[in-house]
Amino acid sequence: MALLEIRHMTHHFGGLRAVHDYNLSIEPGQVRGLIGPNGAGKTTIFNLITGIYRPSEGQILLDGAPIAGLAPYQIADRGLGRTFQDLRLWRHMTVLEHVKLAHYSKLRYGLFGAFFGTPARHREEDRITRRSMELLEMMNVAHLADQLVPNLPYGAQRRVEMARALATGPKVLFLDEPTAGMNPEELIQMMAIIRKVRQSLGLAIFLIEHRLKMVMELCDIIQTLVFGEVIAEGSPEEIQNNPAVIEAYLGKEIVE
């Protein structure tokens, strides 16, 4: 049984067919890539899996249990964490608060503890603060813990978002264009971090990317999506040499 399995997922927005018969099977520890031209439906697939939309048809199984139709917070709690193409940080909150809040469902104290400041609350908040700091250290942003996010350089904001996604305790981490808008230096740093996350946390990663060099280097298996349909799936070599992919998407880049 795969960790995350999607069978025949189709989604319509009104009359528009955004995703058609999408299938996926992710094993623990695997890094998967999803590529395709703009508007192919890549982010829609992320939104469908993480519960922002409910698929019109098809099944999504996490550890064998169906998750389609659950509320986004329940899906997040079961082990899907994600980042966003356009950074979606809470600009009035500090770096540490971002990572702490993402631990919400992992905190074991209730309203009584919250109102009356019981020892359980303090113990739990301390535990989560320590865990959050560890994640921030892993992302090399621990020294910025008390800063508001708009004060951070772009690359650091991306890494804060990654720490926040990891704080939900994901089994599969969804990264929507993790290097979008980065300069070469930030890009190298991000690739190193993705490798580090994979090695030290052992979770599966599913990423959307436009930079093919990065996808080819990082991913075990790549899917190519065009107009909501997967036209090719395989190892980086297979994808690079697939004529349909070259025609639909790679085009000039493969020549370079």
Place this chain on the structure above:
Amino acid sequence: MVFFLQNIINALQWGSFYAMIALGYSMVYSILMLFNFAHGDIFMVGAYIGFGVATGLVTLSATGFIALPGWVILVLTILLSMFLTSFVGMIVERVGYRPLRDAPRASAAITGLMIGIILETGNLALMGARRVSFPPLIESVTYNIGGVFVTNKKILIVVVSLAFMLALHLFVQRTRYGMAMRAMAFDFVVVPLMGVPVNTIARLTFAIGSALAAVAGILFGLAYPVLDPYMGIVFGWKAFVAAILGGRGSIMGATLAGFLLGFIEIFVAMIFPSTLRDLIAYSIILLILVFRPHGFFGEPYSARLRL
């Protein structure tokens, strides 16, 4: 000078009422981007629930079965009424607002007005068209401090209000629930994806706002013991003014603006005839808003993330 100090105490007392009610408006606004116009009436309901609980406890105490001192009854009344009134808030949220979350803003706004009318007339149907008087609970003691007269009730009102405001502040800053509320103030899309149940947080926000309104209602009943079903309307409007003046969604702003309103009203009344109080006081506040259209702590634009 004595006269001046006297009025500062009065202003603090009125400011406490406004601030406590304004907090409820502000908290709900910050996470749902709508004003709960029924909130003034929840203050009224809180006062009546407090009246019911207090009268019940006083009667029970009078039977001699368990004789409770007045201050114990007061503490119990506050806690029980907060608990009960929070359910009123949660019901209002579930019935009136949740189904309309994606409806046009105007629909959600009239929902509040309608719920307000329902609460007022519902109370009228339940209690009849008579005013009820809040049991005194504690004996009034007046202290003369260098010519300034302070009653123990005024001190109690200000101290209890400040204590609750501080508690709210700590709750919002230091607990996971408060942190979730602050994040929801700017975004409804990402917060659930981080494992936060947003509907639960919305319900909790209504519950806390309503519980604070209940405290204000009981404290008001202590100072001005005559309750009527429409007492929440003008209070609601004024607290709403405070919430906006403080900066939409800002807890600190709502608190300060509530006190400012108290001060402006009292000091206007100190100089002008009291019939002109609100006319002049609210002209001043209008003028403040003209120069600070976003309120004290408001953001000049809404930067909330939407899908």
